[in-house]
Amino acid sequence: MSRVVDTHRHVFGADPAGVWSAPGRVNLIGEHTDYNDGLVLPIALPHRTSAACSPRDDDLLRVWSVQTDELVEVPADAVGPGSPAGWAAYVAGVLWALREAGHAVGGLDVTVDSEVPVGAGLSSSAALECAVGAAASDLFGLGLLADDEARARLAAACVRAENEVAMAMTGGMDQSAALLCRPDHALLLDCRSGDTEHVPFDLSGPASGAGYVLLVTDTRAAHALNDGQYAERRAAAEQAASELGVPSLRDVDPAALDDALARLSDDVLRRRARHVVTEIDRVRSAVAALRADDLPEVGRLFDASHASLRDDYEVSCAELDVSVEAARTAGALGARMTGGGFGGSSIALVPADGVEEARRGIREAFAQRSWTEPRSFVVTAGGSAHRDS
Ligand code: GAF
16 A cells, blocks of 8 residues: 555655555356356455546546556547557546546546556456546546445446457456455356345355365466457357347256257357356356355366366366366365466365465476466455545
8 A cells, every 4th residue: 555655656746635446356157158148256356456546637647557667648538449558548448438428537647556466367457447447436526436336337337448448348247346346255246137146255164164265376377358369259159149049148048058059050159158058057056055055066166167168168278277187186176267268367176274285286287397387375255446545
C-alpha cells in the first residue's frame, strides 16, 4: 500500500485521493463456459492489484505502472479499439466503457501496483480493470460498488473494456469474480441469468480430516487471451450452438448430449461442444460435493475437467499437463488447469501436510525437462474490489 502511495506522490507530485484494489482469481471449475451462458465457480485470490488515483479537471488519463516503470498518457477521445495498446488499455478502456454507459467520468492520474502475476492466467487484467473501475465509481459518485446488482453493472463495463479496447474476446467470469467474490467462499455464477450463490469454500473443516489446501502453480508458460486461439474456441462454440439451433451450448441437455453431438458437422465441433456441456454439468456436481464436504469427489471432478480441456477443448499445454500429473503423483486428490489455458496456472487439491511434497514434485518434473522453475503457492478465498484508503 505505501509503495503505491509513495510512487504516486513521486510521479504525480501530490497525494492520491485514495487507493482501491481488486483481486486476481482462480476458477475452481467451469472453464470456457462463461461465454456459453454457462456456470463458473471462481474464488478471489488474496493477491490484489492496487490503484492509487486522483481525479483531474480535464479528461486526460495519466497512468503509471510500478511493474513496468512507465507513464502512459491518453486523452479520452483517443481511446478506441486497440488504442491505447498494452496494459494501459485495461485502464483507459474502463473509463471509456463507463462513459459509453452514460456516466459522467472525468480524467484521472493513476498509479497501479500489482501482486497478481501477469500472464499467469490469474486474471491480472480483470484485477486492474476492477481496481480502476472501483476508483472511478467512488471518485465520480457512480455508486457502482453499492450492492451486487451495481457491481454486476461495473463488471459489465470492465468486460466491454476488455472486449472493445484491449481486443480480447473474453467472457465475464474474471470481472465478476473480482467484484462479487466473498472471503472463504467460491462464487457460483450463472452467466446467463447473472444469478449468484456464495458457496462456502473451507477445505480445513472437521469433516475433511487433516484438511486440504488449494495449491496454485504458475507454470511460467506465458499465456495470452488476444492471440487468436481463445477467440477461435469461442467461435467454434458459437458455431456448434448455431448448428444445433440453440442460442448457446448451455441449452444442450447433458442427458441428450450424444444425440446433439451426432448432429454436428465435424469432429472438432463435437469435441468442443462436449467439453462445454459436460463442464457446465461438472460445476453443478462440484457445488454439491463442496456442500457435502466430499473433497475426493471434488478432486475427481478437477481431473475430469482437466482431461476434457486437454483432449476435447485443446487449451492445455505440456507445462500444465505436467504440473497436474506431478501434483497427483505427489498425493493431490485432483488437479486441473485453471483460466483460459495455453499456458498460465494449474490448481491442485493437496493434503495440508503434503504441500512441500507436491511443490517439490512439480519443481522436479519441470527441472527434468529443463523448463523454467514454476512457482507454487497455497491460496485461500479472498474478498472483492474495495477502497483501501
Ligand atoms: C479467461 C477469460 F477471461 C474468461 O472469460 C474465461 O473464459 C476463462 O478464460 C476460461 O474459463 O480467463
